[in-house]
Amino acid sequence: MSAVIEIAGLRKSFHSARQGRRVAVDGFDLLVEAGQIHGFLGPNGSGKTTTLRALLGLVGADEGRMSVLGASSPERLPEVAGRVGAIVESPQFFGNFTARKTLRLLAVAGGVPTSRVDEVLEQVGLRDRGGERVKGYSLGMRQRLAVASALLKNPELLILDEPANGLDPAGIREMRDLMRSLAAAGVTVLLSSHILAEIQLICDHVTIISRGRRVAHGRVDEVLAGYDQHxxxxxxxxxxxxxxxxxxxxxxxxxxxxxxxxxxxxxxxxxxxxxxxxxxxxxxxxxxRPDLESVFLELTGAHPQPAVPRQVDGGVPPEGPDGPLIDLDVRETREVGA
Amino acid sequence: MRLVRAEVERLAARRFVQLMVVLLLAAFAVTVVTTLAGSHRPSVAELTRAQAQAAEAVRELEMQHDRCLAIKAGTTTPVETDYIPRDCSEVDPALMERLPTSADYLSGVFVFGHEAEGLLYFLIAFLALFGFLVGASYIGADLNSGGVVNLLLWRPQRRAVLGAKLGTLLGAVLALAAVASAAYLAVFWLIGQFAGRPGQPDWAALGVTHGRGLVLVLLTAALGFAIATLGRHTSAALGTVAAYLVVWELGARLVFDILSVSRPERLMLSTYLGAWLAGEVRFFDSASCASVTETFCDASYTIGWAPGMVVLVGLTVALVLAAFAAFRRRDLI
Missing domain, CATH: 3.30.70.100 (Alpha-Beta Plaits)
Structure with missing residues (x-):
C-alpha cells in the first residue's frame, strides 16, 4: 500500500517571553497508508493537534519531513489540497452566515461545484437546518458542519480532529457509520479522538503519541496483542x-x-x-483482554491516581538541553483548564 | 479568481459591511433632506438683489486696491482704518482666488458651486472611516474566528489568501466610494438645478479633490487591514488609531508646545493627511521669527500634497508589507 501521510522526525516548539520554550512535538513519526482508518491518540497536550496543524501548513515545523498524498508539506501542499478534507480542533464559523452559505463560500473558493453543498449537508444530517444561522447551532451541529466542510471536496484523504466532539450518542454512531462508509468508498481517514472505544471500533490502525513522541503504532489488534498478559x-x-x-x-x-x-x-x-x-x-x-483504553493509559502514563489531580500529559516536564521542556499543546491546555 | 469571487461574496455578506452601507445611505439621505428643506429656488427679485450686492462687494475691493496703490504712490494720505499690505497685489481683486458672487448673498438657497467642495470633504471623511473600519473588521474577524484557518485548509497559500482578501477589500471599497461619490454629487447638482442654484462649480478642482479623496479612502482601508492583520484582531486597529491620536497627536503636540519645538506639525500624520487632501497646508512657526525684531518676517511655512502622498503611501505600504511578512510566518493556532 502507498503512504498517504508520512511524518518523520517532526519537531515543533513554541516560544513565549513569559513561559520560555515549550516543546509540543519532539521527533514524532507517523505513517498512514492508503485505505486505512487510522486512529491518532494522545492525552491532552501530547501534541496531536500541533502535529495535524503542522501537517496542514498551519504552524511551521522546526525540524522533520512531512508529506501528504506524496507531496511534501507545506511546500507542495497546494498541489494536493483539493484532495484533502480536514478539520482541526473545533472549527469556528461566522455566526451570522447560514451553514449553506458557509459551505457555498468554501466551495466557490475551492472550485468545487456548489451542488455538493446540499449533498454533504444531507450526509451529515443537516439538510433541514442548513438554512439557519450557525450562531444558533449546538456544538454537535457545528461539528457536523465542520465534517461537512471537510467532505465538500470529495476528498481522498480525510483528517478529522475530534470529529465526535459535542455529538450525542446517536450522532457518534452516525459519525462512525459515515467513517466506515467513506473508508469503504476508498477514502483514507486519519482520526484523532479521545473516545478510545470509538477508535477501537472504527480504526484498523492506530498511532499513540505522548509528550510529543510516538509511543505505539501499528494495527489496532497487534498493538493490543503486544499488551496481552494472557x-x-x-x-x-x-x-x-x-x-x-x-x-x-x-x-x-x-x-x-x-x-x-x-x-x-x-x-x-x-x-x-x-x-x-x-x-x-x-x-x-x-x-x-486489553482494550485500547488500558493500553493508552499504560503507554501515556495517564492512569488516574486517587486524590491526585492529573497534570496535562503526565505533568512532569522533561529536561532538555536548554532548560525545562514542558510538553504542552497550548490549545489543549486551555480546554483542560476550562 | 475563484478566491476573489468567494471573498467578494463573503465581504458583501458581512453584517458590519451592510451596517456601514446603511449608515452611509442614511447620512446621505439626511443631508439631502435637510438641504432640500433649507433651500428654495430664488425669485427674480432675490437674484437681482444678490447680484447687486455682489457687484457692490467687488466694487469695494477694487476701490480698496486703488486706494492702496494711491497710498503707496503718496497721492493719498492713509487713515487709521486703512489696511495697507506690503504689496498692494495682495488686495488686487484681479488676483484673488475667488471674488464675491451672487451666491454669497442668497439666503436659504443651496448653491451647488458654492457648497460642492465642503460636501465632498464630508463624504470623503465618511468613506475613509468606512474603509478603515471595514478593512480592519474584515480581516480581524476572520483571523479571530478561525475563518482564515478554514480557508487555508482549502487554499494553503497564505500570500494568495491574504492578497485576495486585500485586493477584494480595496476593489470593493473603491467601487463603492466611486459610485457613492458620483451619486452624491449628482444628487446635489440636481438639487442645485431644481431647488436652488447650480452656481459655477470648479469641476477641475472638484475632480482633483475627488481623486485625492478616493486615494485616501483606499489608504485608510489598507491601513485598517494591515494593522488588524498584525494585531490579529479588529480591535488592534481601532486601539492603535485611538492610541496614536491620544498619545501623539494630542500628548506629543502638547509636549512639543511646552518645549517650543520648531515646526512640530511636520511630525504629525494629520498634517500630511490634510496636505494631501487640500493640496497644501500652511502653518505659522513663531520660533523662526523669534530673533527678528525690526524687519518683516514671514513665519509661515507650507507642506504640499507631494510630501503628504509620500508619507501616507510610504506608511501604508510599510505596514501592508509587514502584515504580509508576519502572516506568512505566523503559527495559526
Missing amino acids: QWRVVVAAPDRAAELLGMAGVSVTTLADQLVVTGVDDPELISRTLGEQGLWVRELVPL
Whole structure:
C-alpha cells in the first residue's frame, strides 16, 4: 500500500517571553497508508493537534519531513489540497452566515461545484437546518458542519480532529457509520479522538503519541496483542484454596475478593483441569483482554491516581538541553483548564 | 479568481459591511433632506438683489486696491482704518482666488458651486472611516474566528489568501466610494438645478479633490487591514488609531508646545493627511521669527500634497508589507 501521510522526525516548539520554550512535538513519526482508518491518540497536550496543524501548513515545523498524498508539506501542499478534507480542533464559523452559505463560500473558493453543498449537508444530517444561522447551532451541529466542510471536496484523504466532539450518542454512531462508509468508498481517514472505544471500533490502525513522541503504532489488534498478559478472571467457591492450588501449579495468581486473576496462561484448560482435579469447580472463566483504553493509559502514563489531580500529559516536564521542556499543546491546555 | 469571487461574496455578506452601507445611505439621505428643506429656488427679485450686492462687494475691493496703490504712490494720505499690505497685489481683486458672487448673498438657497467642495470633504471623511473600519473588521474577524484557518485548509497559500482578501477589500471599497461619490454629487447638482442654484462649480478642482479623496479612502482601508492583520484582531486597529491620536497627536503636540519645538506639525500624520487632501497646508512657526525684531518676517511655512502622498503611501505600504511578512510566518493556532 502507498503512504498517504508520512511524518518523520517532526519537531515543533513554541516560544513565549513569559513561559520560555515549550516543546509540543519532539521527533514524532507517523505513517498512514492508503485505505486505512487510522486512529491518532494522545492525552491532552501530547501534541496531536500541533502535529495535524503542522501537517496542514498551519504552524511551521522546526525540524522533520512531512508529506501528504506524496507531496511534501507545506511546500507542495497546494498541489494536493483539493484532495484533502480536514478539520482541526473545533472549527469556528461566522455566526451570522447560514451553514449553506458557509459551505457555498468554501466551495466557490475551492472550485468545487456548489451542488455538493446540499449533498454533504444531507450526509451529515443537516439538510433541514442548513438554512439557519450557525450562531444558533449546538456544538454537535457545528461539528457536523465542520465534517461537512471537510467532505465538500470529495476528498481522498480525510483528517478529522475530534470529529465526535459535542455529538450525542446517536450522532457518534452516525459519525462512525459515515467513517466506515467513506473508508469503504476508498477514502483514507486519519482520526484523532479521545473516545478510545470509538477508535477501537472504527480504526484498523492506530498511532499513540505522548509528550510529543510516538509511543505505539501499528494495527489496532497487534498493538493490543503486544499488551496481552494472557489474564483470566476465575470465580470459584473457595478462592483462597484455588489460589493455593494454582500457585502450586506454577501459575501467577492475584486474589481479588471473591475472584482470582490468573496471569500468563495461554490455555484456560490448565486452570479448569488443575482446579477440577481437586474438586473445585470453576463457575466463571473469562479472558481479560486489553482494550485500547488500558493500553493508552499504560503507554501515556495517564492512569488516574486517587486524590491526585492529573497534570496535562503526565505533568512532569522533561529536561532538555536548554532548560525545562514542558510538553504542552497550548490549545489543549486551555480546554483542560476550562 | 475563484478566491476573489468567494471573498467578494463573503465581504458583501458581512453584517458590519451592510451596517456601514446603511449608515452611509442614511447620512446621505439626511443631508439631502435637510438641504432640500433649507433651500428654495430664488425669485427674480432675490437674484437681482444678490447680484447687486455682489457687484457692490467687488466694487469695494477694487476701490480698496486703488486706494492702496494711491497710498503707496503718496497721492493719498492713509487713515487709521486703512489696511495697507506690503504689496498692494495682495488686495488686487484681479488676483484673488475667488471674488464675491451672487451666491454669497442668497439666503436659504443651496448653491451647488458654492457648497460642492465642503460636501465632498464630508463624504470623503465618511468613506475613509468606512474603509478603515471595514478593512480592519474584515480581516480581524476572520483571523479571530478561525475563518482564515478554514480557508487555508482549502487554499494553503497564505500570500494568495491574504492578497485576495486585500485586493477584494480595496476593489470593493473603491467601487463603492466611486459610485457613492458620483451619486452624491449628482444628487446635489440636481438639487442645485431644481431647488436652488447650480452656481459655477470648479469641476477641475472638484475632480482633483475627488481623486485625492478616493486615494485616501483606499489608504485608510489598507491601513485598517494591515494593522488588524498584525494585531490579529479588529480591535488592534481601532486601539492603535485611538492610541496614536491620544498619545501623539494630542500628548506629543502638547509636549512639543511646552518645549517650543520648531515646526512640530511636520511630525504629525494629520498634517500630511490634510496636505494631501487640500493640496497644501500652511502653518505659522513663531520660533523662526523669534530673533527678528525690526524687519518683516514671514513665519509661515507650507507642506504640499507631494510630501503628504509620500508619507501616507510610504506608511501604508510599510505596514501592508509587514502584515504580509508576519502572516506568512505566523503559527495559526
